[in-house]
Amino acid sequence: GEDVEQSLFLSVREGDSSVINCTYTDSSSTYLYWYKQEPGAGLQLLTYIFSNMDMKQDQRLTVLLNKKDKHLSLRIADTQTGDSAIYFCAEINGGATNKLIFGTGTLLAVQP
């Protein structure tokens, strides 16, 4: 079945780059997503990438996709204290199930 895994915790200093990693098992994934969740809030879509792309850049965010290794990463440049949150990787196969499968989330702590 589908499975999405992430490391649990990442700590960086303000101004540094953060890299959050994700691995997934479903080779038929059509889109992969990064969501951000702040305490007590719902999930906010940060960015997504289509499976035939290997990179997408959006301001401070860079997404890298290695489809062969089923590895997705999110790089946040110039990390700020406001970036502290839980980041979820998610994948969807767009087929009959059209179901979004989430990872367990990575808690990003940004130290001032």
Added chain:
Amino acid sequence: EAGVVQSPRYKIIEKKQPVAFWCNPISGHNTLYWYRQNLGQGPELLIRYENEEAVDDSQLPKDRFSAERLKGVDSTLKIQPAELGDSAVYLCASYRGSGANVLTFGAGSRLTVL
């Protein structure tokens, strides 16, 4: 655009009591999802609606959970009776049905069962 609206935001009940959560999706979004998020975990799908039809409810514990979306707009998720293990955040999301499958989530309803 108002976003996905959920209520109540917080609910505390004793076990064996019933509880209901309400969701109003973004206008024009035909697909509606209910997810459950346990503490320290990612959201897990409970049920997905295409208009008023439940097209994926394989993860919904049907002995105590029920959901409806009668007119293909608002949806209600009910638990009766609630158990201690049902304590979680219940998230509603909607999607217009085309494009990059981008789901928009509501703020969630946090349930605590005592």
